Amino acid sequence: MPLALYNTLSKQKEPFEPLDPNYVRMYVCGPTVYDFAHIGNARPVVVFDVLFRLLKNLYKRVVYVRNITDVDDKINTAAKENKENIRQLTDRTTEAYHDDMNALNALPPTREPRATEHIPQMIHMIEELIKKDFAYPETGHVLFETGKYKNYGALARRSLDEMIAGARIEVALYKRNPGDFVLWKPSHEDEPGWDSPWGRGRPGWHIECSAMSAAYLGEEFDIHGGGIDLVFPHHENEVAQSCAAHGTERMAKYWLHNGHLMVDGSKMSKSLGNFLTVRDLLSEHQGETIRYALLASHYRQPLDFTKDQLMQAKQSLDKFYRALGDAGNFSVDLPHVEPDSSVMEALLDDMNTPLALTHLQNLVTDYNKSKDPAVAAKLKKSAYFLGILEQNPKNWFMQSVKKETLSAEAVEGLIQRRNQARKDRDFKAADALRLELDEAGVLLEDSLEGTKWRWK
Ligand SMILES: [Zn+2]
Structure with a gap:
């Protein structure tokens, strides 16, 4: 069965056909590093990690780029509050992010470019946009003129007026039209800044992803992913900048978005007391339990993250590990074991992880009846694509006892x-x-x- 993915651009499920049949290129918007990652940040990481595992199994060469946004006003504010140097803050939070995502069994992406290391590429792209009359400088700022790009709104499928009304767009004197967005802005002396043809300043958020994806994946690539909240304005603006600068019709062939994440039925917020960092969750649960709970819902569905789900995830994993522990050591043959076809079919069908998990549970039932180690080996081999059952069963139960006691x-x-x-x-x-x-x-x-x- 070939891989099929739901494309936000066409609003339907499509067979996946990469631009180059031997080389798949994927870009996913990464974190802005100013604080610990919350569970909402972890969802796209886990979802696109499943896709990365599937793609690597299907294609010879897969390059997965996930950026680090290390220049942003939120970072400046946090650094001031913490009385911390900006580079110290972004290094510290990037390291914490790596540790946390690693605990969730997310493989590192092929490349992880930092925005601050790609400022010349961003400046170059902005110069191209000005030259081609899609952008204009104004009092230290450079703005993208959305009205000049004819396909603006094609991804979000909304008209410019609707988008402006729906998003809290800043109206400012330096903008010709309210829908125009910032490519470059001036920096005060105490803010990070780089010399540019428009004075000392820093890039807007959207241009970072356009410049970094082009640097590592080229002007057109296969998959662009992120959370559903990024469709507008972030991804719409990325498409406009990239296509206008490169003179291309599209930036990515497939656009994939994971649904919203809520906690206990509400949007996560510090004031509601339902703000969950991955770090806090890891103090009480194993990374695999959190990962399982994230994959128990289909990635495009909204996910309401609750304690109950974590408990159910833990119970299912206990059952899986009990079967693996009972089957003993079969790892010698593992490279030659074929994954279960029902699990793979579910995953290839637009990453239907809940169905794949049900099939894994069926394998456990089969094993418990037959006690056939080949079934247990199939279970472990198939679970790899979901990024679970990677520990030694003994370790799993030992860690569980530790967290409970x-x-x-x-x-x-x-x-x-x-x-x-x-x-x-x-x-x-x-x-x-x-x-x-x-x-x-x-x-x-x-x-x-x-x-x-x-x-x-
Ligand atoms: Zn992005």
Whole structure:
């Protein structure tokens, strides 16, 4: 069965046919690194990781690019609040992001360009847009003139007027039309900035993705992905910039978007108290449990993330690992085992992960009846494409016990006692507490702001 994907551009499921049959190119918008990733940030990472695994199985060469946005007003604000140097903040949060996504079993993308390392490419692209009369400089800013690009709105399928009315678009004196968007803006002395033909300034967010995708994937590539909230204005603007600058008809052949994520029935917000960082979730759950809960709904559906779902995910994984543990060591033959055809068919049909998980559960039922290690091997081999069952079963159950016996509060308590012991210069006691935490599987990270921790 060939791979079929739902394309936001055509609003239908289409057979996947890459521009070059031997080389697949995919770009997914990455995080703005100013704080810990929340569970909503993790959804596209996990969804496109499943696609990356499938593509790598189908094609000789797959290049997956996911950027890091490390220049943004949110970063400037956070750095000021933390009294932290910007590069320190973005390095620290990028590292935390890598750790968290790694804990969710997401493979690293082929390339992960940082926006600040591609400023010359962005400036060059903006110059092209001005030369071709799609953009205009105005008092230190450069703006894209949306009215000049005839296909504007084709991805979001809305007229320019509707889009302007729907989005909270800033009306500003330097804009010829309210729908025009910023390619370049001036920087104050205390803000990060680069010299450009329009003065010292910094790029707008949209141009970053256009410049970085072109740098690594070319002017046209196969798949562009991200969350549904990025369709407008971010992706619409990316298409306009890229196509106008390169004189192409399309930027990407397939546009894929994952649905919204809510927590306990509401939009996640710090004030509602339902704001979940991946880091916090990892203190109580294994990464695989979180990943399973994210994949238990179809990626295009909105997902309401709840404790119940995490519990169900854990129970299913326990069942899977029990079967694998019971089947013993069959890993020697694993490279030659074929994945289950029903699981693969479900995944190839627009990544139907809930159906694929149901088929995995059927394999467990089969195994429990037959006790045939070949069935268990098939289970493990098929689960790879969902990025689960990658641990040794013993380790899975050991980690589960750890998370259940030592609560996050208990860990915090031990850390506080250790910090007090250090303050009192009772290093013997501090060392003993550190050892106790270490044995419980807690990794401590001491820094100037205090002690942070995570499960090993
Ligand atoms: Zn983007």
